[in-house]
Every structure is written in structure tokens, then in C-alpha cells.
Amino acid sequence: MARTRLARRLHGIAPTIFSEMSALAARTGSVNLGQGFPDVDGPPEVIARAVEALGAGANQYAPGPGVPALRQAVARHQARHYGIELDPDTEVVVTTGATEGVAAALLGLLDPGDEVVLLEPSYDSYDAMVQMAGGVRRGVTLRAPDFRLDADALRAAVTPRTRLLLLNSPHNPTGTVLTRAELQVVADVALAHDLVVVTDEVYEHLVFDDHEHVPLATLPGMAKRTLTLSSAGKSWSFTGWKVGWATGPADLVGAVLAAKQWLTFTSGAPLQPAVAHALDHEPDFPRRLAADLQQRRDLLCAGLRGLGLDPRVPEGTYFALTDTAHLGWRDGLELCLALPERAGVVAVPLQGFYDDPEAGRHLVRWAFCKTTDVVTEGLARLGAADLTR
Numbered sequence: 001m002a003r004t005r006l007a008r009r010l011h012g013i014a015p016t017i018f019s020e021m022s023a024l025a026a027r028t029g030s031v032n033l034g035q036g037f038p039d040v041d042g043p044p045e046v047i048a049r050a051v052e053a054l055g056a057g058a059n060q061y062a063p064g065p066g067v068p069a070l071r072q073a074v075a076r077h078q079a080r081h082y083g084i085e086l087d088p089d090t091e092v093v094v095t096t097g098a099t100e101g102v103a104a105a106l107l108g109l110l111d112p113g114d115e116v117v118l119l120e121p122s123y124d125s126y127d128a129m130v131q132m133a134g135g136v137r138r139g140v141t142l143r144a145p146d147f148r149l150d151a152d153a154l155r156a157a158v159t160p161r162t163r164l165l166l167l168n169s170p171h172n173p174t175g176t177v178l179t180r181a182e183l184q185v186v187a188d189v190a191l192a193h194d195l196v197v198v199t200d201e202v203y204e205h206l207v208f209d210d211h212e213h214v215p216l217a218t219l220p221g222m223a224k225r226t227l228t229l230s231s232a233g234k235s236w237s238f239t240g241w242k243v244g245w246a247t248g249p250a251d252l253v254g255a256v257l258a259a260k261q262w263l264t265f266t267s268g269a270p271l272q273p274a275v276a277h278a279l280d281h282e283p284d285f286p287r288r289l290a291a292d293l294q295q296r297r298d299l300l301c302a303g304l305r306g307l308g309l310d311p312r313v314p315e316g317t318y319f320a321l322t323d324t325a326h327l328g329w330r331d332g333l334e335l336c337l338a339l340p341e342r343a344g345v346v347a348v349p350l351q352g353f354y355d356d357p358e359a360g361r362h363l364v365r366w367a368f369c370k371t372t373d374v375v376t377e378g379l380a381r382l383g384a385a386d387l388t389r
């Protein structure tokens with residue numbers, strides 16, 4: 001489209017790198033270690049429930065806030081795992097994936113010119129949605145090699161114009177799981193400046209070793225200023241269903257609903273009861289998935305190490321990061337564009353995940369939410385190729 005016809009709110013926002021790299025994988029017949037979707041679906045019983053719902057007439061608009069059975073199941077999930085008590089009628093809203101949760105939260109809570117403090121590198125929809133909502137992004141960089149929260153940088157990023165903090169833990173793409181002490185720093189900043197925190201916890205169950213996911217809403221004083229976003233996509237391996245939810249105090253959930261009623265209004269009528277079934281009746285699926293993912297994480301990380309790409313071993317999520325400078329590539333994008341031809345493998349360059357692309361120019365993300373065979377095949381192809389610049 002002629003650039004002049006494109007609204008200013010979309011200027012400078014690059015097309016999502018995930019579709020670009022997945023298209024490249026499909027075109028070149030490459031092993032896709034780029035986009036973060038699993039290649040094995042979630043529980044068959046949950047799929048059967050969706051099929052049943054389709055046959056039983058769940059084919060018209062679901063209620064705007066979501067079907068009651070799912071809102072109740074989300075409330076039970078938060079109580080069971082975290083001791084968070086929610087009123088399913090006013091403190092839970094179903095969204096079209098966590099992506100719509102982010103969009104509706106920012107559209108519902110930001111005025112033009114408001115500043116949003118967020119962790120960098122950040123999931124790419126954050127940047128786009130802050131801009132579309134008229135907000136201004138202030139990044140706090142998680143830096144190599146250990147990608148921990150820099151408390152001083154966080155405090156320094158807050159100004160009198162800061163309206164909210166946008167958090168993500170377990171963190172995509174670094175694999176950092178914020179510790180209770182790091183979350184306390186976030187809470188202290190939010191309390192001191194009277195800020196709302198929107199926290200994206202889609203990887204809440206996908207943590208490894210002894211790492212523990214602590215929801216920010218469980219820290220003292222935080223429940224009434226925290227809006228928590230999650231989704232069935234990652235925890236139950238149904239990324240294509242786009243069924244997510246936002247939970248928190250009624251005023252924040254109300255702000256999400258106020259915006260989302262004019263975005264999709266509602267979606268996934270037959271999928272919502274099936275996800276309710278997953279939450280209530282497949283509560284152990286995410287834990288089994290995490291244990292299984294941990295093995296594939298170890299397989300991928302050992303393989304990358306063997307290739308001279310020393311990975312950051314992630315504490316959670318689907319992803320491992322490597323520094324491509326190890327092989328002489330100062331630019332990760334350049335390596336990612338060369339990989340399909342040289343090796344028949346696709347990975348994702350990280351520079352687009354930063355406000356300042358220089359901060360991530362040398363980083364590449366590898367997904368291990370793929371079968372053992374796919375990870376093994378990807379590593380074999382990488383091993384057979386010349387990867388040096």
C-alpha cells in the first residue's frame with residue numbers, strides 16, 4: 001500500500017517477524033525452529049469437547065465477557081495454583097488470545113502521550129500496540145549473558161508521565177523467569193508511583209528445573225493494581241485457538257472489556273467450553289508438557305553448544321538465545337537469512353524485539369517446542385553446514 005495511505009499509528013511498525021520467517025521456512029522446506037508453536041496438539045479429550053460443542057449448537061455469539069463455564073474455570077485455576085480468589089462475573093474476561101488481552105489492556109488504560117515501561121527485548125505485539133494506543137515506550141533492557149532485571153534501570157525508566165508497567169514472565173524471548181526478589185522490585189516501583197501493572201503470564205506453567213513462576217498479583221499490595229493475562233495457547237498446546245483471559249480487579253478487567261467489546265466483541269464460542277474442560281480436567285497437562293519441553297531444551301542447548309553457539313539456557317518458555325558473534329556474525333538477521341539456504345533451518349533474529357536494534361543485533365532465538373525428531377533433524381542439518389561467516 002502507498003505509504004501515504006497508511007495511518008500514522010502504523011508507521012514504522014515492521015510486519016511480524018514470525019510470519020516472515022515461517023513463510024521462509026515453508027518456501028525453502030526448512031526445519032522451522034523459528035515461530036513458537038508446538039507441532040503436537042494438546043489433549044485429544046479437549047479437542048473432542050470442542051467437536052461436541054460444535055454439534056451441540058455453540059455456533060452463535062458467546063457472551064462478550066466469555067462463556068460463564070470458562071470464566072469460572074479460570075477463577076478456579078487462579079485459586080488452585082496461586083491462592084488468588086476472583087469473582088468470575090467481574091474479575092475475569094475471556095479474550096481472543098493473550099494478544100487481544102494486550103491490545104485491549106493498552107487501548108483501555110492508556111491515553112495519548114502516556115508512557116509504558118516494559119522489558120526489552122519484548123514480544124513484538126507490545127511495541128505495535130503501545131504505538132497504536134498512542135503511548136510512548138520506555139524499555140528496560142535485560143542484558144546478556146544472564147538477562148536479569150536491572151533494578152536501577154527500571155527505577156530510572158519511570159517518569160511523571162508513566163502510566164503503566166507492562167511485564168512478561170516467564171519472559172519471551174530471553175527465557176528469564178523473574179524471581180520473587182525481582183518481582184518485589186517491580187511491585188515497589190508500582191506502589192511508589194501508583195502504577196498499574198499489566199503482566200503477560202502465558203508461559204506460567206512452562207518453567208524448568210527449580211524455577212518457580214510467581215504471579216505478580218500475589219505480592220503484597222499488588223492484587224488491586226495488577227491485570228494478569230494468560231491463554232490456553234502455550235499451556236495446553238492450542239496456539240491456533242486463540243482463547244485467552246484477563247484477570248484482576250473489576251476496574252482493570254472492566255477497562256479490558258470496554259475496549260475488547262469493540263475489537264472482536266467475542267470469539268471461539270465452541271472452543272471456550274473445551275478450554276474450560278482443559279482447565280478443570282487436564283490440570284496436569286501443562287506440567288507434563290514442561291517436563292517434556294525441558295528434555296528438548298537440553299537437547300537443543302547441548303547441540304547448539306556443540307556447534308560453537310553457546311546458548312543462554314532458558315529457565316522457562318519455548319526458546320533459547322544464542323550470540324551469533326561466536327561464529328563471526330555480528331548481525332543475527334544476516335545469519336537467519338542465510339540459514340535456510342546453507343542448512344535448511346529457520347531461526348528468528350532478535351533485533352526487532354528491541355527499541356534500539358543495536359542492543360540485540362547479535363542475538364538469535366531458537367524454538368524447542370518441536371518434537372525430538374524435529375529438533376534432532378534441525379541440529380543435524382546445522383552440524384552438516386558451514387555456519388561461519
Ligand SMILES: *Cc1c(COP(=O)(O)O)cnc(C)c1O
Nearest residue numbers: 097098099123172202231233244
Ligand atoms: C505467544 C505469546 C502471546 C500470544 O498469546 P495468544 O494467546 O496466542 O494470543 C502473548 N505473549 C507472549 C509473550 C507470547 O509468547
